[in-house]
Amino acid sequence: MSATDAATTRQDRFAHGLEILTQVDGEGGQKVVDSLADISPELGHQVVAWAFGEIYDRPALPPRDRQLVTLGMLTALGGCEPQLEVHINAALNVGLTPEEIVEALLHAAVYCGMPKALNATFVAKKVFAERDLLPVRNQ
Amino acid sequence: MSATDAATTRQDRFAHGLEILTQVDGEGGQKVVDSLADISPELGHQVVAWAFGEIYDRPALPPRDRQLVTLGMLTALGGCEPQLEVHINAALNVGLTPEEIVEALLHAAVYCGMPKALNATFVAKKVFAERDLLPVRNQ
Amino acid sequence: MSATDAATTRQDRFAHGLEILTQVDGEGGQKVVDSLADISPELGHQVVAWAFGEIYDRPALPPRDRQLVTLGMLTALGGCEPQLEVHINAALNVGLTPEEIVEALLHAAVYCGMPKALNATFVAKKVFAERDLLPVRNQ
Amino acid sequence: MSATDAATTRQDRFAHGLEILTQVDGEGGQKVVDSLADISPELGHQVVAWAFGEIYDRPALPPRDRQLVTLGMLTALGGCEPQLEVHINAALNVGLTPEEIVEALLHAAVYCGMPKALNATFVAKKVFAERDLLPVRNQ
Amino acid sequence: MSATDAATTRQDRFAHGLEILTQVDGEGGQKVVDSLADISPELGHQVVAWAFGEIYDRPALPPRDRQLVTLGMLTALGGCEPQLEVHINAALNVGLTPEEIVEALLHAAVYCGMPKALNATFVAKKVFAERDLLPVRNQ
Amino acid sequence: MSATDAATTRQDRFAHGLEILTQVDGEGGQKVVDSLADISPELGHQVVAWAFGEIYDRPALPPRDRQLVTLGMLTALGGCEPQLEVHINAALNVGLTPEEIVEALLHAAVYCGMPKALNATFVAKKVFAERDLLPVRNQ
Numbered sequence: 001m002s003a004t005d006a007a008t009t010r011q012d013r014f015a016h017g018l019e020i021l022t023q024v025d026g027e028g029g030q031k032v033v034d035s036l037a038d039i040s041p042e043l044g045h046q047v048v049a050w051a052f053g054e055i056y057d058r059p060a061l062p063p064r065d066r067q068l069v070t071l072g073m074l075t076a077l078g079g080c081e082p083q084l085e086v087h088i089n090a091a092l093n094v095g096l097t098p099e100e101i102v103e104a105l106l107h108a109a110v111y112c113g114m115p116k117a118l119n120a121t122f123v124a125k126k127v128f129a130e131r132d133l134l135p136v137r138n139q
Numbered sequence: 140m141s142a143t144d145a146a147t148t149r150q151d152r153f154a155h156g157l158e159i160l161t162q163v164d165g166e167g168g169q170k171v172v173d174s175l176a177d178i179s180p181e182l183g184h185q186v187v188a189w190a191f192g193e194i195y196d197r198p199a200l201p202p203r204d205r206q207l208v209t210l211g212m213l214t215a216l217g218g219c220e221p222q223l224e225v226h227i228n229a230a231l232n233v234g235l236t237p238e239e240i241v242e243a244l245l246h247a248a249v250y251c252g253m254p255k256a257l258n259a260t261f262v263a264k265k266v267f268a269e270r271d272l273l274p275v276r277n278q
Numbered sequence: 279m280s281a282t283d284a285a286t287t288r289q290d291r292f293a294h295g296l297e298i299l300t301q302v303d304g305e306g307g308q309k310v311v312d313s314l315a316d317i318s319p320e321l322g323h324q325v326v327a328w329a330f331g332e333i334y335d336r337p338a339l340p341p342r343d344r345q346l347v348t349l350g351m352l353t354a355l356g357g358c359e360p361q362l363e364v365h366i367n368a369a370l371n372v373g374l375t376p377e378e379i380v381e382a383l384l385h386a387a388v389y390c391g392m393p394k395a396l397n398a399t400f401v402a403k404k405v406f407a408e409r410d411l412l413p414v415r416n417q
Numbered sequence: 418m419s420a421t422d423a424a425t426t427r428q429d430r431f432a433h434g435l436e437i438l439t440q441v442d443g444e445g446g447q448k449v450v451d452s453l454a455d456i457s458p459e460l461g462h463q464v465v466a467w468a469f470g471e472i473y474d475r476p477a478l479p480p481r482d483r484q485l486v487t488l489g490m491l492t493a494l495g496g497c498e499p500q501l502e503v504h505i506n507a508a509l510n511v512g513l514t515p516e517e518i519v520e521a522l523l524h525a526a527v528y529c530g531m532p533k534a535l536n537a538t539f540v541a542k543k544v545f546a547e548r549d550l551l552p553v554r555n556q
Numbered sequence: 557m558s559a560t561d562a563a564t565t566r567q568d569r570f571a572h573g574l575e576i577l578t579q580v581d582g583e584g585g586q587k588v589v590d591s592l593a594d595i596s597p598e599l600g601h602q603v604v605a606w607a608f609g610e611i612y613d614r615p616a617l618p619p620r621d622r623q624l625v626t627l628g629m630l631t632a633l634g635g636c637e638p639q640l641e642v643h644i645n646a647a648l649n650v651g652l653t654p655e656e657i658v659e660a661l662l663h664a665a666v667y668c669g670m671p672k673a674l675n676a677t678f679v680a681k682k683v684f685a686e687r688d689l690l691p692v693r694n695q
Numbered sequence: 696m697s698a699t700d701a702a703t704t705r706q707d708r709f710a711h712g713l714e715i716l717t718q719v720d721g722e723g724g725q726k727v728v729d730s731l732a733d734i735s736p737e738l739g740h741q742v743v744a745w746a747f748g749e750i751y752d753r754p755a756l757p758p759r760d761r762q763l764v765t766l767g768m769l770t771a772l773g774g775c776e777p778q779l780e781v782h783i784n785a786a787l788n789v790g791l792t793p794e795e796i797v798e799a800l801l802h803a804a805v806y807c808g809m810p811k812a813l814n815a816t817f818v819a820k821k822v823f824a825e826r827d828l829l830p831v832r833n834q
Contacts, residue, residue: 007702032674038691039681040658042753043665043673050745051388051670058737060381065346069382072350073389074671079218079635083389083671102179103338104347109182110329111351111361113530114190115213115222117182118171125178135177146285181336189328190527197320199520207482208521211489212528218635222528241596242477243486248599249468250490250500252808253607254630254639256599257588264595274594310535316552317542318519321526321534329531352532357496357774361532380735387738391669392746393769393778395738396727403734413733424563449813455830456820457797459614460804460812467606468809475598491810496774500810607805616798624760625799628767629806639806659755660764666746667768667778 014045017053024056024063026093028086063094068104075108075120084123089131098128098136153184156192163195163202165232167225202233207243214247214259223262228270237267237275292323295331302334302341304371306364341372346382353386353398362401367409376406376414431462434470441473441480443510445503480511485521492525492537501540506548515545515553570601573609580612580619582649584642619650624660631664631676640679645687654684654692709740712748719751719758721788723781758789763799770803770815779818784826793823793831 008016021029029052036044056066070087074080091101101124109117128134147155160168168191175183195205209226213219230240240263248256267273286294299307307330314322334344348365352358369379379402387395406412425433438446446469453461473483487504491497508518518541526534545551564572577585585608592600612622626643630636647657657680665673684690703711716724724747731739751761765782769775786796796819804812823829 005704005706007704007707009700009702011700012702035681036674036677039684040662040677040692043658043662043677046662046665046749047670047674050749054741054745055385055388058381058384060377061385065343065378065382066385068343068346069350069385070389072347073354073386076351076354077390077634077669077671078216079675080671083674099338100343102182103336104343106179106182106185106336107333107339107344107347108351109185109530110333111348111530111532112355113212113216113526113528113533114186115216115219115528116530118175118186118222119218121175121179121182125174128178136179144287144289146287146290148283148285150283151285185332189332193324193328194524194527197520197523199516200524204482204485204517204521205524207485208489208524209528211486212493212525215490215493216529217633238477239482241599242475243482245475245596245599245602246472246478246483246486247490248602248808249472250487250808250810251494252633252804252806252811253603254633254636254806255808257592257603257639258635260592260596260599264591267595275596313542314535314538317545318523318538318553321519321523321538324523324526325531325535355495355530355532356772357536358532361535380738384735384738384741387669387741389669389671391665391667391672391768391772392742393667393772393775394669396731396742396778397774399731399735399738403730406734414735422565422567424565424568426561426563428561429563452820453813453816456823457801457816457831460797460801460816463610463801463804464809464813467610471602471606490808494773494808494810496814497810500813611802611805614798614801616794617802621760621763621795621799622802624763625767625802626806628764629771629803632768632771633807655755656760659753660760662753663750663756663761663764664768666750667765668772 010045010049013049013053016057017048017050020052020056021048024052024067024094025086025090028089032086064091064096067091067094067096071101071104071120072108072111075105075116076112078112078116078119081119081123084120085127088124088127092127092131092133098124098133102136149184149188152188152192155196156187156189159191159195160187163191163206163233164225164229167228171225203230203235206230206233206235210240210243210259211247211250214244214255215251217251217255217258220258220262223259224266227263227266231266231270231272237263237272241275288323288327291327291331294335295326295328298330298334299326302330302345302372303364303368306367310364342369342374345369345372345374349379349382349398350386350389353383353394354390356390356394356397359397359401362398363405366402366405370405370409370411376402376411380414427462427466430466430470433474434465434467437469437473438465441469441484441511442503442507445506449503481508481513484508484511484513488518488521488537489525489528492522492533493529495529495533495536498536498540501537502544505541505544509544509548509550515541515550519553566601566605569605569609572613573604573606576608576612577604580608580623580650581642581646584645588642620647620652623647623650623652627657627660627676628664628667631661631672632668634672634675637675637679640676641683644680644683648683648687648689654680654689658692705740705744708744708748711752712743712745715747715751716743719747719762719789720781720785723784727781759786759791762786762789762791766796766799766815767803767806770800770811771807773807773811773814776814776818779815780822783819783822787822787826787828793819793828797831 033044067090074084105120172183213223244259311322352362383398450461491501522537589600630640661676728739769779800815
């Protein structure tokens, strides 16, 4: 856990984050990090070592809950379709069902309005199609 | 009108909304609803039955005025190019001229800044090209 | 459930939504509706009858999950401190612990940046102080 | 009109903009400009000479229409309550009725979500109270 | 300088802005203006005559500093990838190095969150690839 | 520098970040961290150890440049007035003049629109008043 006081190197922290990243995002997260290698390896390092190694790693909120919060944030921010694609995959990986994901995005219509709910839902459609999860019947 | 107290079924409300949607958005709205059928039919239902059947239907603001407000919102939100495309078509359908639409998006530069005004204007260019409405001369 | 086809009146739908609203938001939601009475009773009606009666009511996502999504969205949107106050109370009402709420807002730092995470966390501090829930020790 | 090619000085353009600003915003706009005098007189100049003198001045969209677009944008942006206060006053000044303003903000719920629609509606409540226009009955 | 009181025509102001635009954005800015010719020539005029001729022209902040502020804003706004592309080119034109640009976008992760920092960084990757500036090693 | 591979403890990283924070933000940053102690000490830790200790610490962009980017981001995000207050103070601390800060916020009008430029400028007015730096004459 991130709160322990063992001395770690930068490489230790990266390695630890990579474990969490792989559990949550599968290959989607790794692809993002790889694509940063020639432009901003430090951003790749921070996504892994900090976002996953320090924040995702904390036990106070289980992975399924973190993805619910994340889906809400990415839908609300707008313009984050690439990240939504990664995290809708992540949501499935950590145990959210297609029905629950679609319902979370419907719920977003109340707080973010119809356009952002629609944009996020169409990303889910793309992800679910790739994983052969269509049709979803959310009634 | 939405304020009446007649008992209606969910299907009644959908059918009523579909009438309004068709008047305002033409086939653009219907396409959005169709594309939701296998991923979130409930979101499609709410766009039709609630957004159009309950809100658009209200007589306190005529359709042309609603589209002016809508163009302002979609431009300001950012990342809503697909919805802008539907609603620039809708704006033409309810009587706004190309010159007025372009002027509304120019006006947006004051409040939203140049990038969002430009993004919205290029969506208008696409829609107007498809409807053979170019060039617009807004001087 | 919202998908049934019983005929309902506008008043029926309001009454149904009010039940859900009261369960989730307690008096916070009712106060918002009351404060709309002289300016936009229709907005008050739609918050109750639509947002709560139609969306919150759906069983596909339990109340605790909906508040996780909602906390994520309100944090990401920015400028929604009054709504965060209502919904941090709601989050407590539906079973999220102070530690989980604080962790969700820490998680937001990854996706929304430090300023929005801080703004939301200070709203939580205000709500927790009122409910005598400080200090929270999130390690 | 801004498209004419008469040579003008910076002062000419300010004086021209001030006329338009006064027509639209009344004293609200002037107060904003005055409050910029000791911190950013150039920003005050540009609000007057550019936003009002060059953009608002254009005849392609009448003042009432411009305020509908503006209300939509300010509601969608979020965090612009001071500007909403000025422009809800402006909206009344150029002929929008309280009912129409409230309806535009209800319409915003569809595109921006409930929190931003609520925030804007409560600004309208403040302005209407100051101008003795409450209650508004939007059914 | 914009504060002088020489009388100028609209064409004078456009010509002056075009000089600044060309210095800062090179052909990227001109392409944007050209693409507006048949849809909103007035928006093109205002980008040139106002944004560049009046604001960029001011000596109180040198071009390199303006691009640092601009990169920050475009990253934070979200959905402004086309403008980021123009302004990452502009940043290189006015003397920011690839390493500095990448570092500014890494810095954005703190304030805007990882998704927006990633989106902006991938635009930089595209621009740098076109200008044969990859790999960047930002450690 | 963050890229070295010395093993460090969590406390080491906090102590290192606190040095940078104090150089940049002075007491403003410390106050934010203190106010988190009873609600989210981990968020306080991450602001210090990560944002300052890992990101601000990097030599690839000097402190004055980082504040230019930061002012741009906070203005664009909207609703971040408390953070703008801290960072306008920080901007002065690291060598930006009042004239340069005001000019950066004027520049923001081009990209973020007038409302966000105005909101940020009024925060600067508050900070400058407290530090006895008014009037600023930005012509």
